[in-house]
Amino acid sequence: MLKAAPSYAFNPQGDGKGKKVLILGGGLCGMTTAYELTKLGYSCTILEARDRVGGRCWSVRKGSHNTETGLPKQTAQLDDGQYFNAGPSRIPHHHELTLHYCKELGVPLQIYNNVNEGAYYFSEGKGPLSNQKIKVREVHNDMRGYMSELLHKSISQDKLDLALSKDDIEKVLEYLRAEGGLDIDNLYKASARRGYTVAPSTGNQAGKVAEAHRLADLISSGLTDPDFYNVAEYTYELQMTMFQAVGGMDKIATALEKKVGTLIKKGAEVTSIINTDAGVKVSYTDTTGKQEASADICICTIPLTVLSNLNHNFSSDVSRAIDYASYIATGKIGLQFKRRFWEEDEQIYGGITHTNNDLTQIFYPSNDYQSNKGVLLGYYNFNDKAIKTGNLSLIDREKLALEKGALIHPQYLKEFEKSFSVSWHKTPCSLGGWALYTSETRESMYKALLKPDKQVYFAGEHMTYLNAWMAGAFESARSVVTEVNNRLSEQRGEYKKVDK
Template sequence: MMALGLLPSAPAHAFNLSGDGKGKHVVILGGGLAGMASAYELNKLGYRTTILEARNRSGGRCWSIRKGSTNQEGDGPMLTANFDAGLYYNAGPSRIPHHHQLTMHYCKELGVPLEVYNNVNEGTYYFSEGKGPLSNKKVRAREIHNDMRGYMSELLAKALDQEKLDLALNKEDAAKVIEYLRAEGGLDIDKLYKASARRGYIESPGAGEKSGKIADPHKLADIIQSGLLDPDFYNVAEYTYELQMTMFQAVGGMDNIAKALEKKVISSLKLGTEVKSILNVPDGVKITYKDKQGEHEMKGDICICTLPLPILSNVNHNFASEVSRAIDFVPYIQTGKMGLQFKRRFWEEDEQIYGGITHTNNELTQIFYPSYDYLSKKGILIGYYNFNEKAKTVGDLSMADREKLALEKGSLIHPQYKQEFETSFSVSWHKTKYNMGGWAVYNSEARKTLYPALLKPDQNVYFAGEHTTYLTAWMAGAFESARSAVAAVHSRVAEQRVKYPVTSNNG
């Protein structure tokens, strides 16, 4: 019936608000996903919206670096990416979890095609610099994962046999657990871990008599002494809720989501407009902004502010003290990425790596392999994706030295780097103008003392953005916060109209 047009389709995450906002002007600060999604939904309801965005592009942190992309860090020069046309990497969000329903909904509603993002790949590497038996060697992730599952299962099975675990299990239940451990860890009949095909081959099976040759497992002591159980390698993606497959990405770059939103709100969007002050006034809000022509004032009935808190902290305002305190004291993570373009996709051709992540304990932290254009000629790796002190250390380097570091450390894993490398482009989010951080980082105390102040309006100013959600660092945080702010604004306007109905001259 839907195909015949006899039954309307039901959006997966419909947003059905009654009433309209005609006659009301909402000024939205920030043209990222939260700001544009707010305008998109408000425009549907008849509001007049204006989006003030300091950059000369929309999307904020939803940004894909391609040929001609520019970025400025601090007072440094404006740099331009020189990747080949058609190649890109996502400097900001790169993954969409399948359970982020609102992000998936907007992609569907806006007509943004998706493809599978290969986040989990057992063929990638662990690489630990150090002095252990396995240090300074690239070890396939599947070898470590399966060896550790095997050893842990063996230890648990032995403990169950000896009734050393404090579990209220009868013999029949314990036997079932042991059978599970045999399957989980690949244990033999004696409940001992022995290497199997799970961890790969050193000689692949094939035709005729080629049955394949399996390597011996790594010794548990060698894994431990080589640092491969250290926190740098804890991020086992299939265990982390947000990183569990299936994951998706926008075809052609995540910024296609921002571009699709921009098309819907283009009449509201004012680029190159840097907000200088936000003032609550008796009849609404007064915003001062600066563009190429100088400073201007704009009045609105209501404001939705989506500016990242490190930026908002330096904007003049008359917010309540608790709001001002939250803005000033919620920290943002230091993080950076570098894209490396290579003339040949050697990770696929030489090492059979198609997507996924290599983990290291050095400054690179992670190397991401592209999940698009498999088997094509060229490609871009994310040469590092680092956080906190490592991101600060790398971010403090010059662009040339960042590239040098990425190539030197990356060559320890992929010696093909030096011969195949062509060009690079890096972004340190904590140094990037109009961001000054990757995403908000709350501890439990900050959630109790700072976070609540950002969840309610300060007079006529509402707050949105990933920092007003429990989905920090995800596009879903921007979308969910936009929906929340729009619903709150519309509810307020509806209440005012009920309380103060507009009457005709004859009423």
């Protein structure tokens, strides 16, 4: 029933023959930029510091490696066929350009289950419901019921000043009865909506529904705190339906590499970017030593936190914007288990368990259901919790994930096999998960980077309002391709403005 991904027509006109474009960064934005520019005849070279493409679009699998600042090199020992997405893991149904490129590049997609009422809320604390796992559906339906009951009482007793007719008020009351599952007396009592303690079966086994959690207990146990309610049901980008690439999100990067792989120099770490009268000159180091490349135009997709450490001759406004850029601290850990106990024992297929401790979230895989083994995300945290976790040694991160996770799933300690953790803010070529802006920095620093600094253009998710999403990389790539092609076409005297 989902409409097909649109063609998303993109047909800039021009002949780029004879023009060189140097692209810094072999992530999704950099490779997509090269992919589109080469269609127009431009000569492109991509400099990528890592020995792999994709940037933060990275799926950890057997043999994957990463070296964070202050920590030893880490190499994944996951079994063949096991993986987890260390970077982006979800594609919203309304990110049409991402869906378009998956279709154009032949990357198959599958449903990503982002919302699972059978997962848990776990609140550490001293409340009556603290330190125990509570089904998401129990909290949702209990709170929905109590809030509907309170509002029903207010409306039915004329306690609210509503500009509604008598008939309209009755319709609102009917809605609240249905929304909250209120009984004949318009009170909230537990129902099958929140699940069974004994499932319905044959004969006289009608099933048993537990009593609802008391409203006061839910509140005092912290289960109504923002830790739990700032979640997928309400966030635009996280609303179902969502997708993922079959076999790992790095399949998207791999598909792009097949198109532009001959243009990529891996292990090429940029050290300086200098605008010249005739173009741009970039210095970098590789396995053979110091190197230099020049081009007519440079498109820089390097994260701003990394770019701030490089030598350049940008204008003061651009330099200030780069130096004051802010990226989120975030980290993930993948835990491989001998068996998929979350499915076998607890019937959890995909979705997220939310906590108020340092784990923040546990993600259950939305792939390979009912197979023998699996990798779940033992934590996905942000800001202070991510900094705290990132400062731990690799083995202590694993211990934290197992200790806190075992409070929810005691099977952890018996079934655990291997782990691999990533703190993006400590990963040298990223230095953060994604760009963060305030309304003030959007007006100042962000706008300073929207225009090219002479021959250098800036691109990437940080140059969009789609921060943290692959869509930001794709949209930025198309935007910068349009700008560069319009500029060079004008110089050639064949200018015909084409919007992205």
